[in-house]
Amino acid sequence: MLPVLSFVSLVFVCNINAGNLPEYIQRCDLEDKNFVECVKEKISTTLPYFTKGIKELDVPPLDPVKLDDIDINGNGLNLSFTDANMYGISNAVITNLKLDIGKDDETFSLQFKSNMTLMAKYVINGRILILPIQGKGDAKVKANNVEVQIDSKLSHVKDKAGTHFRLVTPIYKYNIEKTTFQFDNLFNGNKRLSDTTHEFANQNWRQLMDDLSPPYIKQIVKTCVKAINKFFAKFTIQEMVKNYKEN
Template identity: 30%
Template sequence: MQSTLIVASLMMCFLGVSLAGSMPEYIQVCHRNDPELSKCLKSSVHNLRPYLAKGIKELNVPPLEPLYIGELSILDGSAGITVRAKKLNILGASNFEITKLRASTQNRRFDFELILPHLQGEGMYEINGNILALPIKGNGPFTGNFTNFLAYVRVQYDIKKSNDLDYLHVKEFALKIRTGKGNLKLENLFNGDKVLGDVINDTINQNFEVFTNEIIAPIARALETNFLAITTKILENFTYNELFPV
């Protein structure tokens, strides 16, 4: 009996080493019963950042730098103004820093709080209506710089079987953003009228938080969609036991 237990123990150790060796370097494995699971997960996600920035070809994960969102309807006219963005690129999304993380395997839920130290956006815009009691109209290129945006992420998951193997499946991925500081520059406002254009740009930047609170929801949804797609691509390539061994 004792020799059987020794052999079984050695086999388990061998399987554990083999499993760890088969995982790619960008996946830091966390044991599901680790009393410091949240700390391990935080380290694991931070370890992914440089790989996410460049993209992970073998998992079909596109580069996060820049994060291409493309066309985005920001305001649809219901608030008296229409704002659309085209060819929208965001730089800096991979430089996030997790400040808080709570993991519950019992409730199958992860809660993150993270900070985005610096985001830069660029693309084309179309705007028409009134904002901050001022009429505004124009279309053309725009640039934006945003600092210290806070994001709150809630991930609810379950475990599904495929070919007799367990995989993590994201049931819910919710992201909310609280605006920080920054500035925007909209070019070619009022058909290139510099005086009127400067007035609008100055007014927006003097009331930056108010302005961005108006437009942040669709941007958050776009980021939510992209991050969910990345998370799904990673999870579908590894079993639950590979990612979270006992």
């Protein structure tokens, strides 16, 4: 989830005259040859703070990410999730980072890995491959080693205060190593049928995740892009980036 684009904004911040600016937000020097490594280090340091939200900067908490309702209808299966929340972004590990700032085309690429857990209410009816499934209740979906790569352009937006960064046209790709499902109250609580169905579903987890992953990962990326753009809107580029020279 991913997820995670909002981490990058923290490392650009320099000394700003803002009394409420958290002291853990620190800067990296754009002219430093180790700038990207500095950014990566600061992301890891500030991530636990940022995912809790920064109220004074209007940045909402990102762990958990509240998801819209998800409906999957196809291949003989009807599955819906409501009241869904995704946990795990605060435990993400940055595995790769590329930044091009101060050039005509400014971009960055961020890759991270994390274990994520979806908690939601569910309603399911139909079949997983050849096995019937039916139930309604609480659901827990644990996705292990979710690796997400997000690439985005940085545009400039001008207002009365000056020029700001803004993320535009982000694209992403992802891979999931393993997923396990826990659906409470399958078959009205019939343990034998429930155990058999869970074993089969967890052995064939990719069929469910092929439909489930795209909408919820898209929502996580969308939420994080919105958060980082709120952060960028608070400060001009000159306030945020040390030794940045606008073309």
